[in-house]
Amino acid sequence: MNIDPNVMYIIIGGMAVTAIPRIIPFVVLQKLALPKPVLQWLSYIPICIFTALVMEHLLVRTEGSVTFNWQVLIAILPTLVTALWSKNLLATVIVGIVSMAVVRLLWLG
Amino acid sequence: MSIASELSETERDPLHFLQGVKDCIPTLLGYVCIGFAAGIVGASSGVSTMEIALMSALVYAGASQFIMCSMLAAASPPSVIILTTFIVNARHLLLSASLAPYFSKYSLWKNIGIGVLLTDESFGVASDKLAKGGQISDRWMNGLNITAYLVWIASCVAGGILGNWISRPEAFGLDFALPAMFLALLISQLQSVQTSKLKHRLLLVLCMAVLMYLLSWWVPSHIAVIVATVMTATIGVFTDK
Numbered sequence: 001m002n003i004d005p006n007v008m009y010i011i012i013g014g015m016a017v018t019a020i021p022r023i024i025p026f027v028v029l030q031k032l033a034l035p036k037p038v039l040q041w042l043s044y045i046p047i048c049i050f051t052a053l054v055m056e057h058l059l060v061r062t063e064g065s066v067t068f069n070w071q072v073l074i075a076i077l078p079t080l081v082t083a084l085w086s087k088n089l090l091a092t093v094i095v096g097i098v099s100m101a102v103v104r105l106l107w108l109g
Numbered sequence: 110m111s112i113a114s115e116l117s118e119t120e121r122d123p124l125h126f127l128q129g130v131k132d133c134i135p136t137l138l139g140y141v142c143i144g145f146a147a148g149i150v151g152a153s154s155g156v157s158t159m160e161i162a163l164m165s166a167l168v169y170a171g172a173s174q175f176i177m178c179s180m181l182a183a184a185s186p187p188s189v190i191i192l193t194t195f196i197v198n199a200r201h202l203l204l205s206a207s208l209a210p211y212f213s214k215y216s217l218w219k220n221i222g223i224g225v226l227l228t229d230e231s232f233g234v235a236s237d238k239l240a241k242g243g244q245i246s247d248r249w250m251n252g253l254n255i256t257a258y259l260v261w262i263a264s265c266v267a268g269g270i271l272g273n274w275i276s277r278p279e280a281f282g283l284d285f286a287l288p289a290m291f292l293a294l295l296i297s298q299l300q301s302v303q304t305s306k307l308k309h310r311l312l313l314v315l316c317m318a319v320l321m322y323l324l325s326w327w328v329p330s331h332i333a334v335i336v337a338t339v340m341t342a343t344i345g346v347f348t349d350k
Contacts (some may be wrong), residue, residue: 011175100282
């Protein structure tokens with residue numbers, strides 16, 4: 001149960017740079033009424049971010065090119081069907097994990 | 110009023126702390142799987158269980174913890190690790206900005222408390238509730254955030270301890286919990302959009318996907334996430350009728 005001073009320094013620095021972007025909008029926007037177009041802009045953030053985070057897992061950046069991760073692409077299909085059909089977060093996550101485990105089990109090469 | 114009816118009253122209050130705890134439950138499997146994986150990756154990178162516990166309690170960000178552990182294993186300089194952590198988490202600026210207007214009536218300290226524990230998932234649950242016409246409050250948000258926070262720390266520590274037994278968490282598909290959850294949150298957002306606006310939102314999703322692909326040729330994915338989001342949300346404002 002040891003803590004390396006160097007690691008401690010990195011953790012504290014990491015805490016600061018993680019907390020600041022999370023807190024600043026809550027502090028700044030507390031006393032500031034935003035104009036309508038800005039609020040509308042902010043309302044598009046959820047759809048954009050979730051698409052981005054899914055794409056982040058789908059794309060593989062290699063030396064000089066961007067390709068698709070085929071394992072993710074295959075596992076995402078049953079996951080998508082479950083999300084559309086069940087409308088249930090937990091069920092989708094479970095089907096996703098099982099699909100990925102099966103894809104990796106069967107993946108040859 | 111009897112205790113039983115008082116209890117059921119608080120349970121039915123959509124803004125209550127306990128309701129926040131309940132609304133967090135569907136996301137917990139995601140936190141457990143990813144926390145587990147983060148702990149295992151930490152242990153295999155030579156990070157001690159105590160350090161994993163501190164990291165999950167203080168940094169509290171899945172992607173950052175994975176990257177910090179792998180950079181520690183590669184003996185990168187602390188300044189580079191901290192800068193990378195910042196870039197990976199800078200998207201939280203957008204998430205917080207999107208939610209903050211709903212909490213402007215609360216005190217500064219309440220806002221700081223809510224902001225500091227915000228994650229992709231708790232943001233997802235809150236914006237999902239808002240998209241479906243629901244209300245959110247400080248108590249509800251704290252119930253959601255604190256539940257996620259405690260489960261995350263416990264999962265990371267458990268993963269760190271088990272790290273000596275399981276060397277490859279990806280063989281069990283655990284790492285796929287995250288994209289699966291983001292996909293479910295995206296679909297849920299789209300399903301709560303009015304039919305007349307669905308086509309516009311689907312075009313934004315397509316625009317986002319294409320931009321992510323194109324930007325990934327030039328910049329790391331964490332930067333692509335921020336740039337593509339800013340661009341697509343702006344396009345969204347100008348194309349919405």
